[in-house]
Amino acid sequence: MPAHDLALLTDAARQAGRIALGHWKRNPRVWDKGVEHGPVTEADLAVNDMLHAILLTARPDYGWLSEETPDTAARLSAERTFIIDPIDGTRAFIAGEETFAHSLAVATQGKITAAVVYLPAMDRLYTASTTAPPLCDGQPIAASTRTDLAGADILTTKTTLEPAKWPGGVPDIHRSFRASLAYRLCLAAEGRHDGMLTLRDTWEWDIAAGSLIAEKAGCVVTDQRGKPLCFNTANAKAAGVLALPPSLHADAVRRLTA
Numbered sequence: 001m002p003a004h005d006l007a008l009l010t011d012a013a014r015q016a017g018r019i020a021l022g023h024w025k026r027n028p029r030v031w032d033k034g035v036e037h038g039p040v041t042e043a044d045l046a047v048n049d050m051l052h053a054i055l056l057t058a059r060p061d062y063g064w065l066s067e068e069t070p071d072t073a074a075r076l077s078a079e080r081t082f083i084i085d086p087i088d089g090t091r092a093f094i095a096g097e098e099t100f101a102h103s104l105a106v107a108t109q110g111k112i113t114a115a116v117v118y119l120p121a122m123d124r125l126y127t128a129s130t131t132a133p134p135l136c137d138g139q140p141i142a143a144s145t146r147t148d149l150a151g152a153d154i155l156t157t158k159t160t161l162e163p164a165k166w167p168g169g170v171p172d173i174h175r176s177f178r179a180s181l182a183y184r185l186c187l188a189a190e191g192r193h194d195g196m197l198t199l200r201d202t203w204e205w206d207i208a209a210g211s212l213i214a215e216k217a218g219c220v221v222t223d224q225r226g227k228p229l230c231f232n233t234a235n236a237k238a239a240g241v242l243a244l245p246p247s248l249h250a251d252a253v254r255r256l257t258a
Helices: 004-022 042-058 073-077 088-094 180-192 204-217 246-257
Strands: 030-032 037-043 063-066 080-088 102-110 111-119 124-129 132-136 154-155 174-176 195-205 220-222 237-244
Touching: 004 042, 004 080, 004 102, 004 111, 004 132, 037 042, 037 088, 037 102, 042 063, 042 080, 042 102, 063 073, 063 204, 073 237, 080 088, 080 180, 080 204, 088 102, 102 180, 102 204, 111 180, 111 204, 111 246, 124 204, 132 180, 132 204, 154 180, 180 195, 180 237, 195 204, 195 246, 204 220, 204 237, 237 246
Parallel strands: 063 080, 154 174, 154 195
Antiparallel strands: 030 037, 080 102, 102 111, 111 124, 124 132, 195 237, 220 237
């Protein structure tokens, strides 16, 4: 089943990319959904509508959780659920930057079993499933093998490194950033950065696909206290996300929970 789902998600993601690129750098209409959700564009909605139609036609018994669809409790009783962010990094999309992504995943009884992250402006495709290895454009990827958190190149925000959030001491890292959480997780999976972390409550649709890709590539992926992530939950949020090589993850959790 994960292999069939992965093929379905991959095809759908490429179709999403064609829709998104039809709006990118063409002054799409934008609405503000409020502080917690940020902006949404006509491209987000068009991609969401297409994905909803294609994916649920192919798998009518699956649940549905998407940033751009009003949530209902019906998904909670589904054995498998699509978890979708039609465009992750909408601000980057609006700004005409390349680093926005489509994030598509299937959760089976709380665990991600198939995952695709596609960056159409870069034509970069990340995939993984419980039965398939993590790939970028069809080539195997692996996380960093770094063992020392000090000096590591970590994707995170400035506010994440505020001293009050690190009772065991703020790690001395080199900070990098990308707008899309899904892309940050994939960059950690690819070893292009030593890992990523966010301490904010995080919507499942931002991290579902990337979390499996990073985990399969060798990162330890948990919430900020080192607890396993669970998906298709009632509030659809995780208590932050750490995706780091084992030694770096252990050090970060120690500093966060001291």
